[in-house]
Amino acid sequence: MIARQIALLLLGLIAATATLSAQAEFRVYTEHPRLFLEPARLKRLVRGVERETPRWLRLADLLAAEAPMPEAAVAQALAFRVAQDEQRGRRAVEQMLLRAQAGTLGEPGVLRQAALVFDWCYDLLNDEERATLAAAMGAQAELQAQLAGTELGRVRDALLASVALAGDWEGAEPAIGSFLQKQWKEDLVPLLAAGELTDHGEDLIALLEISHAVRRNLERDLWQDVPLVFRSLPDVRILQYTDQTMETDEGRVRLRVLPETDAPEREAMLGRIAEMMLVAYDSNARPFQFLQGWLRNDSLTLTGLTGALYEFLWINPYLPGLSPSSGLLVGHDPVRGRIFARQGWEEGDLWLGYWDERLRLNAGGEQMEVSAADKQAPLLFPGVTVVLPQMNTKMDVEIRESEAAVFPTVYMIGLKEGRGYNLRVQKGDWKLVTAERGGILRIRNTAEKGSTQVDFSKKVRVQIRPTLEPPPGRGKPSLL
Numbered sequence: 001m002i003a004r005q006i007a008l009l010l011l012g013l014i015a016a017t018a019t020l021s022a023q024a025e026f027r028v029y030t031e032h033p034r035l036f037l038e039p040a041r042l043k044r045l046v047r048g049v050e051r052e053t054p055r056w057l058r059l060a061d062l063l064a065a066e067a068p069m070p071e072a073a074v075a076q077a078l079a080f081r082v083a084q085d086e087q088r089g090r091r092a093v094e095q096m097l098l099r100a101q102a103g104t105l106g107e108p109g110v111l112r113q114a115a116l117v118f119d120w121c122y123d124l125l126n127d128e129e130r131a132t133l134a135a136a137m138g139a140q141a142e143l144q145a146q147l148a149g150t151e152l153g154r155v156r157d158a159l160l161a162s163v164a165l166a167g168d169w170e171g172a173e174p175a176i177g178s179f180l181q182k183q184w185k186e187d188l189v190p191l192l193a194a195g196e197l198t199d200h201g202e203d204l205i206a207l208l209e210i211s212h213a214v215r216r217n218l219e220r221d222l223w224q225d226v227p228l229v230f231r232s233l234p235d236v237r238i239l240q241y242t243d244q245t246m247e248t249d250e251g252r253v254r255l256r257v258l259p260e261t262d263a264p265e266r267e268a269m270l271g272r273i274a275e276m277m278l279v280a281y282d283s284n285a286r287p288f289q290f291l292q293g294w295l296r297n298d299s300l301t302l303t304g305l306t307g308a309l310y311e312f313l314w315i316n317p318y319l320p321g322l323s324p325s326s327g328l329l330v331g332h333d334p335v336r337g338r339i340f341a342r343q344g345w346e347e348g349d350l351w352l353g354y355w356d357e358r359l360r361l362n363a364g365g366e367q368m369e370v371s372a373a374d375k376q377a378p379l380l381f382p383g384v385t386v387v388l389p390q391m392n393t394k395m396d397v398e399i400r401e402s403e404a405a406v407f408p409t410v411y412m413i414g415l416k417e418g419r420g421y422n423l424r425v426q427k428g429d430w431k432l433v434t435a436e437r438g439g440i441l442r443i444r445n446t447a448e449k450g451s452t453q454v455d456f457s458k459k460v461r462v463q464i465r466p467t468l469e470p471p472p473g474r475g476k477p478s479l480l
Helices: 002-025 039-051 054-064 072-083 086-102 110-120 127-148 152-165 172-193 201-218 227-231 233-239 264-281 286-295 307-314
Strands: 241-248 251-256 330-333 338-342 351-355 358-363 366-370 379-381 384-387 395-399 409-412 420-425 431-434 441-444 460-466
Touching: 039 054, 039 072, 039 307, 054 072, 054 307, 072 086, 072 110, 072 307, 086 110, 086 127, 110 127, 110 152, 127 152, 127 172, 152 172, 152 201, 172 201, 201 264, 227 233, 233 241, 233 264, 233 286, 233 330, 233 338, 241 264, 251 264, 264 286, 264 307, 338 379, 338 384, 409 460, 420 441
Parallel strands: 384 409
Antiparallel strands: 241 251, 330 338, 338 351, 351 358, 358 366, 379 384, 395 460, 409 441, 420 431, 420 460
């Protein structure tokens, strides 16, 4: 009997220890500020104020002029944190207190603003103000988390509020745990893996704000759960831009072909902000260095009521970056089934875009959409050939000699996603392969031992035949 009681006691202790361990996993130990102002960035921003950099002066001018900024409270809170402007910090706090008392923290984006003000102006809050805001924000965070589903804006607002309130609201850690264990794993990761949630600037910004907050305060890199999604983003985003620009209230902006929207100027602004946040998350990998080089064109700096705040907050003017014209010409997005390519960076150079299983070309300002029935000849880019086969039962294509690369890649596009194909290059063996996302088949000339080496400086013959039935599994995309 005693032995049984001891065993039960030990089991109880083990269960309690496991529970405490699980809770500790979601505990926030960082000091305020916790959101987006980690020490290195905060130090750089303070130095920007001291040196009176153009981006800080633009933001300071907007604040001094009482400009009707959509997120004035956030800008004021940032001015307190980087310039020790207590008057502006108090104004930000008072705005959020009025919101809390009026019960309007649930309006779109307001809870996020409250989280940033609470976090950045934490030192200005007295006990009563801190308790008032914590109660109102905590209640709203619970509600937004319940309503969110996969709506990234609501998910982000609830998470930022929970991180900011840790230690002041007892529901903070359970809310963070629920996000990481349920919303992120069960709802968002599958959508990201399917190629969703990253096209629209507003969604991507919310996703990146979540990523920054979790990595800073929980030491967890959410990108590792879907690494290919984020690794392929920079190159394909840059190559989606056309040569066209537009003058807007936020300044001159570049236009992208995706997403197709009725408000291209707003999407361009949000897209630039998202790109600054991508670089801030990973400035070491080569694709992100190209993205930083792309962002460093001062004539495209956002100067308006929304963009000026985020230009100052996110871009690092001391990070040099790489110019895309020095090497970035082709981008393949295997997650979303897309290819973008340029033959060069001069105005009028051939540009190719393949998405939604459709091929678009732009040369010299003339745009066209090409189908298999048009019998488009293989298109040669540095290191890459793109083939749109006219195919019913079989196809033979000859790729003319290319001086562009030694080991190029051939992309067959417009195939049936998940369909099996028999493929042979030159007189090599037939191999069973499977079309990837978007109906893309990737043929790479590798230097691996045992691989067939093909001399692309001469004419190359590719034969492809669809199988009668889809294969049971995916074939290897590296074929040569």
